[in-house]
Amino acid sequence: MITKSKVGRYDFVAEPFHTDFTGRLSLGVLGNHMLNSAGFHSSERGFGISFLQANNYTWVLSRFALELNEMPADGEAFCIETWVENAYRLFTDRNFAVLSQDGQRALGYARSVWAMIDLRTRKPVDLLGVNNGNIVDYAAPEKSCPIEKPGRIKVVATEPARTIETFYSDVDINGHVNSMKYIEHIMDLFSKDFLSAKRIARFEIAYVAESYWGDHLSFFCDELPDDEYAVEIRKHVSPENPVGEVVCRSKLIFCNK
Amino acid sequence: MITKSKVGRYDFVAEPFHTDFTGRLSLGVLGNHMLNSAGFHSSERGFGISFLQANNYTWVLSRFALELNEMPADGEAFCIETWVENAYRLFTDRNFAVLSQDGQRALGYARSVWAMIDLRTRKPVDLLGVNNGNIVDYAAPEKSCPIEKPGRIKVVATEPARTIETFYSDVDINGHVNSMKYIEHIMDLFSKDFLSAKRIARFEIAYVAESYWGDHLSFFCDELPDDEYAVEIRKHVSPENPVGEVVCRSKLIFCNK
Numbered sequence: 001m002i003t004k005s006k007v008g009r010y011d012f013v014a015e016p017f018h019t020d021f022t023g024r025l026s027l028g029v030l031g032n033h034m035l036n037s038a039g040f041h042s043s044e045r046g047f048g049i050s051f052l053q054a055n056n057y058t059w060v061l062s063r064f065a066l067e068l069n070e071m072p073a074d075g076e077a078f079c080i081e082t083w084v085e086n087a088y089r090l091f092t093d094r095n096f097a098v099l100s101q102d103g104q105r106a107l108g109y110a111r112s113v114w115a116m117i118d119l120r121t122r123k124p125v126d127l128l129g130v131n132n133g134n135i136v137d138y139a140a141p142e143k144s145c146p147i148e149k150p151g152r153i154k155v156v157a158t159e160p161a162r163t164i165e166t167f168y169s170d171v172d173i174n175g176h177v178n179s180m181k182y183i184e185h186i187m188d189l190f191s192k193d194f195l196s197a198k199r200i201a202r203f204e205i206a207y208v209a210e211s212y213w214g215d216h217l218s219f220f221c222d223e224l225p226d227d228e229y230a231v232e233i234r235k236h237v238s239p240e241n242p243v244g245e246v247v248c249r250s251k252l253i254f255c256n257k
Numbered sequence: 258m259i260t261k262s263k264v265g266r267y268d269f270v271a272e273p274f275h276t277d278f279t280g281r282l283s284l285g286v287l288g289n290h291m292l293n294s295a296g297f298h299s300s301e302r303g304f305g306i307s308f309l310q311a312n313n314y315t316w317v318l319s320r321f322a323l324e325l326n327e328m329p330a331d332g333e334a335f336c337i338e339t340w341v342e343n344a345y346r347l348f349t350d351r352n353f354a355v356l357s358q359d360g361q362r363a364l365g366y367a368r369s370v371w372a373m374i375d376l377r378t379r380k381p382v383d384l385l386g387v388n389n390g391n392i393v394d395y396a397a398p399e400k401s402c403p404i405e406k407p408g409r410i411k412v413v414a415t416e417p418a419r420t421i422e423t424f425y426s427d428v429d430i431n432g433h434v435n436s437m438k439y440i441e442h443i444m445d446l447f448s449k450d451f452l453s454a455k456r457i458a459r460f461e462i463a464y465v466a467e468s469y470w471g472d473h474l475s476f477f478c479d480e481l482p483d484d485e486y487a488v489e490i491r492k493h494v495s496p497e498n499p500v501g502e503v504v505c506r507s508k509l510i511f512c513n514k
Contacts, residue, residue, distance in 0.1 A: 016296060016306070016430065017289050017437060021470065023430045032274050039273060049273075049332065074430055075306065167445035168452060173273065173280045173331055180274060188424035192470050195425060213278065213449050 006140040007083040008041035009103070014072040021192070024071035027200060028184040031064070034096050034110060035180070037080040045138050046131055055130075056119045061112060061179050062091065063150040065204040068098070068108035077101040083143055087135040090124045091115055095145040109147045150204050153249040155232035160218035161189055163237070166211065176210045177217075177247075186231050186250050189219055198227060198254035205250040211235045218244060227254040263397040264340040265298035266360070271329040278449070281328035284457060285441040288321070291353050291367060292437065294337040302395050303388050312387075313376045318369060318436050319348065320407040322461040325355070325365035334358040340400055344392040347381045348372055352402040366404045407461050410506040412489035417475035418446055420494065423468065433467045434474075434504075443488050443507050446476055455484060455511035462507040468492045475501060484511040 010033075018029040042048050042059070052058055072078045078101055085093040096110040116125040127135055164185060172178040183205065187195075211217060211233075218237040222230040229252045237244035267290075275286040299305050299316070309315055329335045335358055342350040353367040373382040384392055421442060429435045440462065444452075468474060468490075475494040479487040486509045494501030 015289075015293055017292060017435055019430050020425065021428045021430060021432050026426065028426065032272075035274060036272055168277065168447060168449070169283065169285065169441040169445050171278045173276050173278060175278050178274060184426040188426050190425060192425075 006138055007081050007143060008037060008044065009079050009081045010037045010040055011077065011079050011101070012072075014074055014076045014078070016074060019074040020195075022196070023074045024199075025073075026184075027066075027071075027187055027203060028180045030071070030098070031066070031180045031183055033080055034066075034082070034112075035061070037082045037096065038094055038112070038114075041082050047135065051131070052116075057116050057125055057130075058119055058174070060115050060117050061207055062115055063113040063204075063206045064110065064179075065112075065147065065150040065202070066096075066108060066110040066200075067147040067202045068200055070107045071199065072098070072107060078107060079103060083140045084135065084138050085111075085141050085143075085145065086139055087127050089126050089128055092127055092135060095143070097145070109145050111145060111147060111149055113150065147202075150206060151251075153204065153206060153230055153232075153251045155220050155222050155230045155249060157220040157222050157232075158242075159220070160234075160237065161221040163216055163218040166213055166215050166217060168213065171213045175212060177212065177215070179205075179207060182207075182233060182248055182250075185217065185219070185233075186252070189221060189231065194254075197257065199257050200252060201255040202253040203250070204252075205248055207248045208246045209235075209248075211247045217247065228252070229254075263395055264338050264400060265294060265301065266336050266338045267294045267297055268334065268336050268358070269329075271331055271333045271335070273331055276331040277452075279453070280331045281456075282330075283441075284323075284328075284444055284460060285437045287328065287355070288323070288437045288440055290337055291323075291339070291369075292318070294339045294353065295351055295369070295371075298339050304392065308388070309373075314373050314382055314387075315376055315431070317372050317374050318464055319372055320370040320461075320463045321367065321436075322369075322404065322407040322459070323353075323365060323367040323457075324404040324459045325457055327364045328456065329355075329364060335364060336360060340397045341392065341395050342368075342398050342400075342402065343396055344384050346383050346385055349384055349392060352400070354402070366402050368402060368404060368406055370407065404459075407463060408508075410461065410463060410487055410489075410508045412477050412479050412487045412506060414477040414479050414489075415499075416477070417491075417494065418478040420473055420475040423470055423472050423474060425470065428470045432469060434469065434472070436462075436464060439464075439490060439505055439507075442474065442476070442490075443509070446478060446488065451511075454514065456514050457509060458512040459510040460507070461509075462505055464505045465503045466492075466505075468504045474504065485509070486511075
């Protein structure tokens with residue numbers, strides 16, 4: 001019996017210290033609120049932290065794509081709706097809507113793809129085999145998410161635009177660089193002049209491998225036509241190993257404000 | 258007539274993506290929650306964003322000192338109490354208690370010193386001259402805050418331990434490096450081994466001058482006896498100007514876990 005709504009809705013306020021120099025919520029913070037909403041929603045349905053810890057499992061974010069008409073402004077109340085679109089053996093699609101406080105106006109939508117990993121074997125768990133496969137009972141494929149799915153991202157640059165070292169504040173409880181920290185570092189590639197004139201219309205990221213405290217991350221960046229950028233983050237890039245190892249790939253499409 | 262309680266109490270939960278590799282809330286996030294609590298409390302009493310914007314004023318954090326028995330753990334609910342201890346012409350002392358959810362157990366205490374600045378002149382505002390001087394009616398000097406006031410911090414190191422460039426994600430809506438971002442960068446000076454064995458017992462920071470997007474920040478660090486560290490952040494340090502300009506000074510006292 002399903003007693004919980006298939007769609008969770010969670011309230012947020014754009015806090016003063018979470019807004020950027022333009023007075024809008026920063027992308028990494030919005031992403032963090034979405035991850036928290038996903039966490040609340042899945043916990044309420046028996047796929048949260050206590051289920052995961054009891055089984056030594058963890059959710060792993062594989063892909064994330066977001067389209068925005070407008071970023072919440074400093075002090076603005078808004079809500080995030082989230083729901084499972086589909087669940088398969090190895091992946092589940094979870095969607096998001098960012099709405100005005102009254103739920104009437106869509107600020108944006110997002111799609112994400114998740115796997116569940118067994119921490120002992122690092123192998124994916126069969127999602128249809130846990131909790132009697134009831135994840136599919138929570139799916140709401142009929143609810144509309146009017147943005148394209150995450151696509152393939154290709155980067156051809158051979159010289160990094162920047163290389164950074166990772167520290168304490170980059171890593172999460174698992175010791176991995178926090179998935180939203182990559183987004184902060186990617187946004188940090190853009191200049192003040194550029195970000196004064198443009199805003200994010202679509203942002204996409206595909207997580208390929210984990211990185212850790214002390215890893216050097218190199219950012220390879222293609223500037224494409226129409227304010228589009230493709231970024232590949234690689235670790236362990238050195239003169240002896242100029243290719244390194246891909247950590248994640250991201251695509252950003254900007255538009256005029 | 259005072260209808261509002263002199264002490265504000267605000268509820269928080271240590272979110273999964275706000276905890277560090279040890280599973281405890283990170284210091285910068287706790288500081289951010291305190292600043293938000295201060296913002297809620299002062300707004301409720303007529304000294305918030307709408308009052309400030311109408312007058313072209315802003316609150317500026319001058320000093321902050323925190324002592325912790327224990328940092329909230331991943332998923333833990335806690336609350337922050339905040340109150341004005343005293344108000345003078347140019348400064349006001351605001352204190353904080355970090356308490357367990359039921360308010361019965363003290364996780365830590367903090368003290369802060371604030372000035373109000375006129376954004377047109379960059380000069381301090383006479384706090385006793387605004388809102389009919391009613392800030393003093395909100396003061397609760399009788400409420401105990403059992404930690405020492407922020408003291409004088411002196412750093413003698415002549416070579417920076419690290420120099421970083423500041424980017425998009427460092428700055429706030431005023432274009433200044435966010436006061437909590439300095440704390441993140443200071444924590445990033447410490448190694449994983451050190452932070453695995455030790456925890457913050459007392460943290461103190463004095464803000465001296467603003468820094469901006471693109472500024473290079475150099476971290477001068479004295480290692481003192483008894484797991485004590487003093488850090489001075491300076492901008493504009495160069496071979497021609499090895500002293501640069503002081504942005505802030507911080508003192509950290511660690512203890513064994």
